Amino acid sequence: MLQIQNVVKTFGKLNAVDGVSLELTPGVVGLIGHNGAGKSTLMQMLATLSKPTSGRLLLEGQDIVAKPELMRRRLGYLPQDFGVYPHLTALEFLQYFAALKGVRDRQRLQQLLELVNLHEQAHRPAAGFSGGMRQRLGIAQALLNDPDVLIVDEPTAGLDPEERLRFRHLLGDLGRQRLVIVSTHIVSDIENMASQLAILRQGRLVSYTTPEAVLASAAGKVWTALLAPADYEALSGHVHVLQAQPQGGRVQVRMAHATRPFAEAQPVQASLEEALMAQRYADARVAA
Numbered sequence: 599m600l601q602i603q604n605v606v607k608t609f610g611k612l613n614a615v616d617g618v619s620l621e622l623t624p625g626v627v628g629l630i631g632h633n634g635a636g637k638s639t640l641m642q643m644l645a646t647l648s649k650p651t652s653g654r655l656l657l658e659g660q661d662i663v664a665k666p667e668l669m670r671r672r673l674g675y676l677p678q679d680f681g682v683y684p685h686l687t688a689l690e691f692l693q694y695f696a697a698l699k700g701v702r703d704r705q706r707l708q709q710l711l712e713l714v715n716l717h718e719q720a721h722r723p724a725a726g727f728s729g730g731m732r733q734r735l736g737i738a739q740a741l742l743n744d745p746d747v748l749i750v751d752e753p754t755a756g757l758d759p760e761e762r763l764r765f766r767h768l769l770g771d772l773g774r775q776r777l778v779i780v781s782t783h784i785v786s787d788i789e790n791m792a793s794q795l796a797i798l799r800q801g802r803l804v805s806y807t808t809p810e811a812v813l814a815s816a817a818g819k820v821w822t823a824l825l826a827p828a829d830y831e832a833l834s835g836h837v838h839v840l841q842a843q844p845q846g847g848r849v850q851v852r853m854a855h856a857t858r859p860f861a862e863a864q865p866v867q868a869s870l871e872e873a874l875m876a877q878r879y880a881d882a883r884v885a886a
C-alpha cells in the first residue's frame with residue numbers, strides 16, 4: 599500500500615533518516631526508536647509535510663512527493679505536538695476542522711465523538727480536558743476524512759496508564775480497516791496492538807518484523823532469579839540485566855542470556871520490550 603524506497607532526509611550534515619526502505623500494508627505498524635532516531639522526520643515525510651532529500655514515497659504505486667494531494671486526501675495525521683483550542687468545545691473544534699477539510703457530513707462529527715468516547719463532553723470547552731481526552735479529540739480530527747492511512751506520532755506521551763490503554767485499544771480497532779502508523783519510544787505502548795514493527799536507530803531501519811517473531815526469538819533466553827544483593831552485584835558483566843527490583847532485602851532480577859546463566863535462574867516469558875533488548879544484546883555479541 600505505502601512504499602518507502604531508500605528515503606534519506608538530511609539536515610546539514612546529519613542524515614536524520616538514512617536510506618530507509620519499507621513496504622507497509624494495512625494494520626498497525628509500530629515505528630520504534632529512541633529519541634532522535636528519526637521517527638518524526640520519517641512521519642512528516644509520509645504526511646507530505648516535508649520532502650525527502652532523496653528516495654521515493656509511493657502510495658499504491660503513485661509518487662506522493664510529486665503529487666502530495668494524492669496522500670493528503672487519504673491521510674489522517676496526529677502530530678506529536680498536537681494542541682487544541684481551549685475556548686472551543688469538542689464539537690466546535692471538530693466543526694472547525696471539518697470546515698477546513700471540506701467535510702460536510704454533520705452526523706459524522708457526532709459519530710466520531712462517540713467513537714473516541716467524547717460524546718458526553720461534546721459541549722465542554724477543551725480547556726478542561728485531560729491529556730488523554732485531548733489526544734482522543736486529536737484522533738477524531740484525524741479521522742474526519744475517513745482516511746486509509748492514519749499517522750500518529752508519539753500518541754501516549756503524558757497520558758496516565760488508563761488513558762494509555764484506552765488509546766491503544768482505539769488505535770488497534772482503527773488498524774483493522776486501514777494502515778495505522780504509530781511512532782513511540784515506549785515499546786509497551788504498541789504491545790498487543792502492532793501487527794508489524796519497524797525499528798529505527800540513528801536514522802536507519804535496523805529491523806522490520808512482527809511482535810510474534812521478536813517474542814519467538816527470545817523464547818528460552820529470558821530468565822529470572824531472586825538474588826542476595828552481593829550475588830546481584832556479581833552478575834554484572836556476565837548477563838544482561840533487563841530489570842532489577844528490590845524485594846524484601848533481595849533483588850528480583852530479569853535477565854537475557856542465551857542459556858541458563860546459573861542454576862537458580864528460571865526461564866520466563868519475555869515482554870516485547872525485553873525480547874527486543876535480548877535481541878539487541880545478541881546482535882551486539884555477534885557483531886563484536
Ligand SMILES: Nc1ncnc2c1ncn2[C@@H]1O[C@H](COP(=O)(O)OP(=O)(O)OP(=O)(O)O)[C@@H](O)[C@H]1O
Nearest residue numbers: 609612614631632633634635636637638639640783
Ligand atoms: N528541522 C530540523 N533541523 C535540524 N535537525 C533536525 C530537524 N528535525 C529533526 N532533526 C534532527 O534529526 C534527528 C531525528 O529527529 P526526529 O525528531 O525525527 O527523531 P525522533 O525519533 O522522532 O525523536 P523524538 O521522539 O525525540 O521526536 C535528531 O537528531 C534531530 O535533532
